[in-house]
Amino acid sequence: MDEADRHADPSAENEMAVIRRLLEASGPLPEATEAGRARLLSAIAGELAGETEAAAPGWIATRRRRTSRWRGVWALTAGAAAALLLTVTVTSSDSLLLLTPQATVSASAGPTARQVLLAAATAVAKSPGEGVYWRSRTVTGALVPDPSRRYVLRFSMEKQAWLTDTTGKRSWWIEHYLGAKPATPPDEYAWRAAGSPTRWHYPAVDGDKGSIVEPAGTWESGPREPEATALDTAGILLATPTTWAEVKALPGDPARLRSFLEARIRGQAAKGPRLNQTAEMEVRLQRSCMEILSGLPVSPEVRASAYQILASLPGIKADGEVVDPLGRTGQGLRYEVLRSDQSKVSDVRYVIDPESGMPLSSETTGIRELANGRTVEVGSYQAYVEMGWTDDKPELPESAQEEPAEKPQEESPSESQEEPAPEEPDLTIQ
Amino acid sequence: MWKAAPPDVPTSLDDAELIQESWRRPDLFAVLYDRYFGEIHRYAAGRLGTQIADDLAAETFLVAFRRRQSFDPSRGDVRPWLYGIATNLLAQHRRSEARRLEALQRSPAGDVAEDGHEERVTARVTAASAQGRLASELRRLSDGDRDVLLLVALANLSYEEVAQTLGIPFGTVGSRLNRVRRKLRRALGGVNPVIGGSDG
Numbered sequence: 001m002d003e004a005d006r007h008a009d010p011s012a013e014n015e016m017a018v019i020r021r022l023l024e025a026s027g028p029l030p031e032a033t034e035a036g037r038a039r040l041l042s043a044i045a046g047e048l049a050g051e052t053e054a055a056a057p058g059w060i061a062t063r064r065r066r067t068s069r070w071r072g073v074w075a076l077t078a079g080a081a082a083a084l085l086l087t088v089t090v091t092s093s094d095s096l097l098l099l100t101p102q103a104t105v106s107a108s109a110g111p112t113a114r115q116v117l118l119a120a121a122t123a124v125a126k127s128p129g130e131g132v133y134w135r136s137r138t139v140t141g142a143l144v145p146d147p148s149r150r151y152v153l154r155f156s157m158e159k160q161a162w163l164t165d166t167t168g169k170r171s172w173w174i175e176h177y178l179g180a181k182p183a184t185p186p187d188e189y190a191w192r193a194a195g196s197p198t199r200w201h202y203p204a205v206d207g208d209k210g211s212i213v214e215p216a217g218t219w220e221s222g223p224r225e226p227e228a229t230a231l232d233t234a235g236i237l238l239a240t241p242t243t244w245a246e247v248k249a250l251p252g253d254p255a256r257l258r259s260f261l262e263a264r265i266r267g268q269a270a271k272g273p274r275l276n277q278t279a280e281m282e283v284r285l286q287r288s289c290m291e292i293l294s295g296l297p298v299s300p301e302v303r304a305s306a307y308q309i310l311a312s313l314p315g316i317k318a319d320g321e322v323v324d325p326l327g328r329t330g331q332g333l334r335y336e337v338l339r340s341d342q343s344k345v346s347d348v349r350y351v352i353d354p355e356s357g358m359p360l361s362s363e364t365t366g367i368r369e370l371a372n373g374r375t376v377e378v379g380s381y382q383a384y385v386e387m388g389w390t391d392d393k394p395e396l397p398e399s400a401q402e403e404p405a406e407k408p409q410e411e412s413p414s415e416s417q418e419e420p421a422p423e424e425p426d427l428t429i430q
Numbered sequence: 431m432w433k434a435a436p437p438d439v440p441t442s443l444d445d446a447e448l449i450q451e452s453w454r455r456p457d458l459f460a461v462l463y464d465r466y467f468g469e470i471h472r473y474a475a476g477r478l479g480t481q482i483a484d485d486l487a488a489e490t491f492l493v494a495f496r497r498r499q500s501f502d503p504s505r506g507d508v509r510p511w512l513y514g515i516a517t518n519l520l521a522q523h524r525r526s527e528a529r530r531l532e533a534l535q536r537s538p539a540g541d542v543a544e545d546g547h548e549e550r551v552t553a554r555v556t557a558a559s560a561q562g563r564l565a566s567e568l569r570r571l572s573d574g575d576r577d578v579l580l581l582v583a584l585a586n587l588s589y590e591e592v593a594q595t596l597g598i599p600f601g602t603v604g605s606r607l608n609r610v611r612r613k614l615r616r617a618l619g620g621v622n623p624v625i626g627g628s629d630g
Contacts, residue, residue: 015564015614019583022534022561025475027468028484036471036488040463043492044456189460374455 038192045193048150048372113318114311116331116352121307124357125300131389133171134163134297141325142380143183147202149371151190152183152378155219162394163234163297165244171231172394177224186374198222226397235296238264238288242296250292252301254308261288261309282313283337290350294359294384307357324351324361325381346379359384445508449501459495466509467491469585470516476584478523479530486523490516506594513585514595517577524573534565560618567617571610574598578606 028036111119142155156178163171180200182188191197198221233241238261251257265284289306292298298306310316319332330351337346346366353360365379443451445462452459470490475483493515494501501511520527568576574596581587581595589607593600 015611015618016583018561018564018618019568019579019614022564023476023580023584025472025480025483028471028475028480028487032471032480032484032487033467035484036467036491037460037463039488040460040491040495043495044459047456185461186455186457189457193457372455372457374457 041189041193044189048190048193111318111320111331113316113333116318116333116354117307117311117316119354120331120352120357121304121311122357123355124307125304126357132164132166132169132391133389133394134161135386135388135390135392135394136161136295136384137386138294139326139383139385140380143376143378145368145370145376145378146191146194146197147200148194150194151187151370152376153180153187153200154183155180160394161235161295163231165234171233172228172396173231174226174228174394174396176226177219179223180219180221183376187376228394228396235291237291237296238268238284239291240268247296247298250296250298250302252299252305254305254312257302257305258285258309258312261285264288282315285309286313286316286335290359290362294362294382294387297389303357319349322349322351324383325363326361326383326385328353328360328383330354330360358387446501446503449498449508452495452498456495459491459498462494462508462512463491466512470512473513473580473585474516474520477520477527477530477580479526482523482526486516486519489519493519507591510587510591510594513581513587513591514597517581517595520577521573528569531565531569535562535569563617564614567614571613575606575610578603579610582607 138159138161140155140157140159143152144155145151146153158176158178160174161172162174165171182191199218200220201218202216234244234247235242237246251260262281262285265281265288289310292306293303296302315335317334319334321329322332323329328351330353332349332351334347334349337348346364349363349365351360351362352358361381361383363379363381365377367375368378369375443458443461445465448458448461452462467487471483471487474486474490477483478486490512494512497515501508568579571579577596578592581592582589587595589600589603592598592603596603
């Protein structure tokens with residue numbers, strides 16, 4: 001210090017430097033910073049609460065749960081493991097979710113959606129189709145308002161599917177809930193102001209109000225142990241479990257695959273709410289094609305056919321080269337989900353790897369308003385990390401060493417939100 | 431879409447925009463806290479010690495939050511506005527400041543318990559007598575002069591920012607500062623107190 005001062009200009013800066021040396025303080029201790037922030041946040045929260053008392057309805061809390069046939073079937077098969085999935089719910093006709101009605105010409109010079117899909121169909125037809133297991137590993141994230149709608153939480157989970165029909169081998173889902181935390185800095189402030197909760201309870205969901213993602217049950221901030229579920233199915237098609245025989249019988253020709261899917265969709269509609277719109281048929285066709293592409297152990301021909309059906313559907317637009325939620329580059333395809341009055345429910349985006357023709361991710365996003373009027377982005381994504389045939393073996397968590405009992409789960413509409421089965425939370429995308 | 435920062439992350443907003451946005455979205459005000467709490471605290475701690483500073487710095491942001499609608503960007507930046515609030519709050523602690531300067535006057539190294547860098551302690555002891563005289567001179571300054579001086583010396587504000595902080599004309603800042611510095615130099619005997627040890 002002395003050394004430095006000898007070189008300093010002794011006239012101009014000096015008395016200021018001495019003052020600094022005399023009075024200079026080191027910064028605040030972290031506890032002081034935290035305490036001060038907590039005081040500010042509680043003032044912020046007070047103001048928010050003052051404004052929003054009336055504007056905060058029970059949200060989903062006051063809704064009656066309507067039983068959904070498809071979710072029932074789904075839960076029956078998947079058992080506890082379905083808890084951790086983002087399940088695609090078949091929309092019943094009273095929600096009338098439509099694709100954008102008219103086909104749109106891509107404004108950019110890049111490839112059109114149709115070209116992207118047809119190229120993917122060509123690429124995927126060349127993929128190898130051998131192995132003991134069809135394996136897929138999916139990373140899922142969801143942005144969801146907390147139950148009091150004061151901030152947005154980001155839920156993360158990872159799922160592996162190991163599907164096989166080799167005699168003596170079992171198919172598995174291994175699911176790993178990775179936790180939840182406030183999504184952005186403003187959410188973190190609001191979360192702190194709410195007392196930094198680490199557990200959130202969502203009441204049971206009425207499945208058809210056009211929300212994008214609505215979790216049900218109790219979720220914690222920390223991760224859980226991975227859970228494995230033995231499966232008797234080859235996966236999910238049209239939101240219904242499907243057998244290996246059915247999967248193998250799927251036609252590897254676009255026209256025949258489309259007829260098959262349309263017949264299945266009509267068959268379901270006959271049992272459920274009436275299906276009365278072409279556009280709604282298109283929504284379901286599009287969804288079933290994505291189920292085939294992202295989840296089912298089908299042949300390359302079936303995969304290519306699914307892409308060709310997608311290419312023939314209206315309303316899908318090309319986004320050109322985009323980055324998926326895991327930072328990978330691919331071709332983006334997008335469509336809007338509209339209500340019958342044309343109001344937008346959500347945006348859906350797929351990212352496809354043009355090299356392999358495999359899907360990289362699918363994302364659903366929408367805008368919601370929080371209790372204080374702040375508009376936020378909500379939604380979910382599924383990013384496919386690995387997908388294809390393999391001779392590897394699944395590494396099962398210890399809990400799966402003994403067979404988990406398949407639990408037939410009846411519809412249990414929980415009108416009151418007091419205790420809806422906390423061990424079985426369920427995130428539903430519509 | 432998921433990769434990009436959500437549209438409501440305020441990192442790109444400058445201070446004044448943040449305040450304006452925070453009218454509608456009060457939670458954004460916390461971003462200002464994160465930007466400036468540290469330096470406001472250091473300024474307050476320099477004048478009043480850490481303990482009072484903990485409370486005063488936190489209070490500064492509470493006051494600023496409640497008065498955020500009165501912030502007028504045409505009259506200056508957010509940072510001097512915050513220093514202005516802190517300096518107003520400091521005015522309620524004049525006696526504590528005086529007692530502290532008095533203590534420093536007797537024993538400039540007496541502060542070690544609070545921040546015990548050995549180096550700094552040594553330097554303080556070396557400079558003790560000169561700093562004692564300086565502390566005594568600081569204590570005798572008028573409140574307005576002391577504010578100007580310490581906003582420059584401790585908070586590193588420019589003349590323009592000091593003018594905005596205290597709501598006084600730019601020229602006044604310069605003339606006050608010159609006068610004060612002359613006094614201080616005189617008190618120090620015109621000698622570098624650290625080297626000189628000019629007790630004589």
